[in-house]
Amino acid sequence: MTAPNLGRRDDGEIIACPDGPFLVRGPVEILLPDGTPLPRTRRTVALCRCGLSTIKPYCDGTHKASGFRTT
Amino acid sequence: MRIPDARGPASAQLTALLADSGGTLEDRTALRPAVDAAIADAADVVRDDDLQLTLFLLYELAYGGVDGGDSLEWDPALLDARAVIERALETALRARVSVPPPPSPDAESVAAALFALTGEDAGPSLARYVAKKATEEQFRELLVLRSVYALKEADPQSWAIPRLHGRAKAALVEVLADEYGDGRPHRMHSAIFAGAMAGAGLDSRYGTYLDAVPALTLASVNVMSLFGLHRRLRGASVGLFAAYEMTSSLPNRQYGNGARRLGYGEDVTWYFDEHVEADAVHEQIAARDLAGGLVEAEPELLGDVLFGAAAGLTVDGWSGGDVHAAWTSGRSALRRALPAVAAAGP
Ligand code: FES
Numbered sequence: 001m002t003a004p005n006l007g008r009r010d011d012g013e014i015i016a017c018p019d020g021p022f023l024v025r026g027p028v029e030i031l032l033p034d035g036t037p038l039p040r041t042r043r044t045v046a047l048c049r050c051g052l053s054t055i056k057p058y059c060d061g062t063h064k065a066s067g068f069r070t071t
Numbered sequence: 072m073r074i075p076d077a078r079g080p081a082s083a084q085l086t087a088l089l090a091d092s093g094g095t096l097e098d099r100t101a102l103r104p105a106v107d108a109a110i111a112d113a114a115d116v117v118r119d120d121d122l123q124l125t126l127f128l129l130y131e132l133a134y135g136g137v138d139g140g141d142s143l144e145w146d147p148a149l150l151d152a153r154a155v156i157e158r159a160l161e162t163a164l165r166a167r168v169s170v171p172p173p174p175s176p177d178a179e180s181v182a183a184a185l186f187a188l189t190g191e192d193a194g195p196s197l198a199r200y201v202a203k204k205a206t207e208e209q210f211r212e213l214l215v216l217r218s219v220y221a222l223k224e225a226d227p228q229s230w231a232i233p234r235l236h237g238r239a240k241a242a243l244v245e246v247l248a249d250e251y252g253d254g255r256p257h258r259m260h261s262a263i264f265a266g267a268m269a270g271a272g273l274d275s276r277y278g279t280y281l282d283a284v285p286a287l288t289l290a291s292v293n294v295m296s297l298f299g300l301h302r303r304l305r306g307a308s309v310g311l312f313a314a315y316e317m318t319s320s321l322p323n324r325q326y327g328n329g330a331r332r333l334g335y336g337e338d339v340t341w342y343f344d345e346h347v348e349a350d351a352v353h354e355q356i357a358a359r360d361l362a363g364g365l366v367e368a369e370p371e372l373l374g375d376v377l378f379g380a381a382a383g384l385t386v387d388g389w390s391g392g393d394v395h396a397a398w399t400s401g402r403s404a405l406r407r408a409l410p411a412v413a414a415a416g417p
Contacts, residue, residue, distance in 0.1 A: 017355045018179065019186075041258075042249055046352045054324070059351040061320030064190055 019070050021046035021059035030057075072137050072278035075128075078286075079121025081109040081152075085128055089139040099148035106152045116159045117167075117386065123289040126160070129153040130296040134223055135277050157297055161304075164294065168382045176370040178363025185310075185358045185380055189317040197391040198322035200398065201329035210333055211271050211412075212404050213326070215280045216394065220292050221264040221342070222277050225250035227292065230299035231308045238364030239309065246316070246353045246361070260349075263342045270338035272412035283405040287390040294386055298379055306372030309365050310379030313357040318384065319350035 012026030024030065024045050030038040038057065046059035050068035053060045074090055077083035084105040088094035106125065113119040129152070131137050132144040143149055171188050174180035201213060220227075225247050235243055252258035265275035274280075298308035327343030362380075366373045397404040 015355075017359070018183075020355060021351065023352065023355055042349065042352065043253060044245065044249070044352055044356070046355060053351075055348055058348050060324060060347045061351045061354065064186070065321065 016070070017046075019068055020063055021048055021050075023047075072131060072135055072281070074138050075124065075278065075281040077121075078124045079109060079119075081105040081121050082124045082128070085125050085149075085152075089128070089137055089143075092139045093143050093146070096148070099143075099146060102148060102152040103155065106155050110155065110159050113159075116156075116163045117290050117389070118286050120286040122156055122159070123286040123293060126153065126156045126293050127289045129156075130293060130300070131278075133296075133300070134226060157301075160290075160293065160297060164382045164385075165378070168378065168385045170374070170377050170381045173373050173377060176366050176373050178359050178367050181363040181366045181373070181376065182358035184377065185313055185317060185362055188377070188380055189314050189384065197395045198325035198329075200395060202325035202332070203329075205329055205333075205398065207333050208409075209398050209404075210329060210335075211273060211409060212398075213394075214268050214271055214273055215405060215409065216284055216288050216390075218264065218268060218273075218275070218277075218280065219284055219288055220295075222261050222275065224260040224264065227295035227299045228308065228312045230296075231305050231312075234302045234305040235309070235365060237368060239361050239368060242356050242360035242364055243309070243312075246312075246356055249349055249353065260342070260345070263345055267339045267342040270335060273409075280405075280409070283407040283409065285390075285393065285404070285406055287386065287393060291383075291386045291390055294382060298382075304375065304379070306365065306369070306375030307379030307382065309362050309372075310376035310381075311383035312379075313354075313362040313376075314380035314383050316350050316353040316357045318387075320347050320354065323347050323350065 010026055012024070012028035014028070015023040015025070017023060024047060025043070030040065030045070030047075032038055048056050048059040048063070049070070050059075050063035050066060052062045052066050052068070054062065074086050077086045081102070084098070084102050088098040088102070091098065093099065106122070109119070109121050109125070110116065113122055116122055128137055128140075129149055132140045132149075171184060174184040201210065205213070228243070229247055232240065232243060232247070248254075250260050252260070252262070256262060268275040295308070295311060298304045298311055323343045323346035327340045327347065330340045330343060362376050366376055394404040
């Protein structure tokens, strides 16, 4: 491999999945309006952006059944 | 795992030599002609009880093990017999699985093609049935059928790790780490499933109900092992896993709802609820970074990624169809009735 070392500082990232959720990976805190952290049981989570999930704010895959489009 | 009952001449030869801790060299070399004969006789390798059980046991030597088989994992005569069944199975799948046309070999197009393929699935009819209609007995049958994979969930996919690089490897390990509980053994999906079985009064030791499950249930796990254990088939392994994750969230919500309708508590529903949230994450990573990342790195694997995805969906579709047909006509989906609930039911 000849790629240079990148990202020694782990800033975390948010990936906007086409026609799907936002994936949140790395050390990013997700807070509720009162400042308490959102209950989180896994490192990388998917946040619903179609509005139809039954486990909001997390995605449950419903966006696929509803034909949600991000473009 | 305890040695199950044979289902024909090939598995009889194998179970007999396992019972004899490997038997003699003649016993082991006799497996190959027994397998050859079984393949010649088989109307359909994928649904053949004798061949699927034989292959399942030969693979199991490389997982949790089979009683009497500790010295047999790399036995040349057994590997020879295994290779013959593997060839027959792969040939049957390549002939019968219809693979979608290849998209352009970039991650976004691969992800889109996989979402299209997994979305055109006729719908989770078995899951709908479980949500609305399944009896307690049928729900317990579902757990037994799923236990063949779920009690070693993610293990067949782990074989692919050292065969991948870069983005695809990081993605596979990220998903697998979540499946394996992220360092917490009680959160491993296999452990959560074992808890669900216990909650439904079932024995969660691996292989307890193996004699009860039909050939297609064994075949669906055998296909994962076939793809996982051959570097040549890494594209298919990745494609199958991606498709599996992409068809999991919505059915698992229905299974969980079925369990709640039947009055089961969180000990049983947790496994299904966990998959609703987990697989909504996993499917994005698996489609784009795992499958898409692999194709960008090795474009010549695109065909096998699609083949693996379609093969997994096809075999699971056949299997789910059989279970649904059995239940809706009032039959058991198992080869043998389950013992009545030992502990208190829901
Ligand atoms: S984005 Fe997936 S359910 Fe809303």
